Amino acid sequence: MAIHPAISRAAAPQIRTNIDVACNCPDPVGQNFCSAFKKKVQGSVGYKLVSATSGFGVGVHLSCVDVWHGLDKQLSGRMSAISVAFTLYASGKLPGEVYEDSSVFRVGKDAVPEMSSHVLAALGQIVNVNSKFFDQMRAAANQPPAASSQ
Numbered sequence: 001m002a003i004h005p006a007i008s009r010a011a012a013p014q015i016r017t018n019i020d021v022a023c024n025c026p027d028p029v030g031q032n033f034c035s036a037f038k039k040k041v042q043g044s045v046g047y048k049l050v051s052a053t054s055g056f057g058v059g060v061h062l063s064c065v066d067v068w069h070g071l072d073k074q075l076s077g078r079m080s081a082i083s084v085a086f087t088l089y090a091s092g093k094l095p096g097e098v099y100e101d102s103s104v105f106r107v108g109k110d111a112v113p114e115m116s117s118h119v120l121a122a123l124g125q126i127v128n129v130n131s132k133f134f135d136q137m138r139a140a141a142n143q144p145p146a147a148s149s150q
Contacts, residue, residue, distance in 0.1 A: 016048040017127050017134060018057025020089070023064075029080035029109045030064025036116040037062070044120070046127070056090035056137040058126055059097050060119075067106060079108045084119055086126045090137055100126050 019041050023034035037060070041049045053059055063083045068075035083104045087097035103122070107115045127134070 014045055015138070016046060018050045018055055019047045019060060019123065020050050020053050020057060021060045021062065023062045025062055025064035025080070025082075027064055027066035027069065027080050028077045029066070029107060029112065030062070030082060032109065033064065033080065033082060033107055033112050033116060034062050036112050037119055040116055040120045041123075047123070053089040053097065054091050055141075056093070056134070057088075058100075058123065058130075059085075059087035059089055060123060061085040061087065077109070079106055081106050082115075084122075086123065088130060088133065090133075093137070093140075100130070 021034070021038050021041060023030075025031050025034045038049060041047045041060075048057075050057065061084065064080045066076055067079040067081050068077075070076075081104060083102065085102040086100040088094065088100055089097045101122075105115065
């Protein structure tokens with residue numbers, strides 16, 4: 001009897017990459033974007049949303065500012081300029097977080113779901129490009145501790 005591919009995939013352990021999302025988004029659109037992005041990371045089968053950079057994974061740093069704040073009261077709260085920076089971290093293996101990539105874009109309040117999906121796709125590219133690094137970190141984490149010689 002053949003095993004259905006979906007069943008065999010479900011039985012296999014999922015390898016999930018730790019993702020630490022840090023938000024500095026005081027404006028309403030930025031806060032909504034940060035929340036939507038975190039939910040997409042949580043809902044992904046390939047990522048695990050974490051709240052610290054212990055272990056190893058990808059840091060996603062979001063900074064936001066209301067584009068119209070102080071310029072046009074009627075438009076304030078409708079669009080945010082969002083900066084995203086991606087870093088790699090591996091406690092004890094790297095000297096802090098290592099810069100990978102960054103981007104700045106504008107997001108209107110109605111475009112939050114679409115743009116958070118685009119950033120999730122960019123995160124996937126960062127993870128794929130660094131897959132060898134993550135494989136090495138996983139292999140090292142699964143090694144038994146070396147016996148001390150005395």
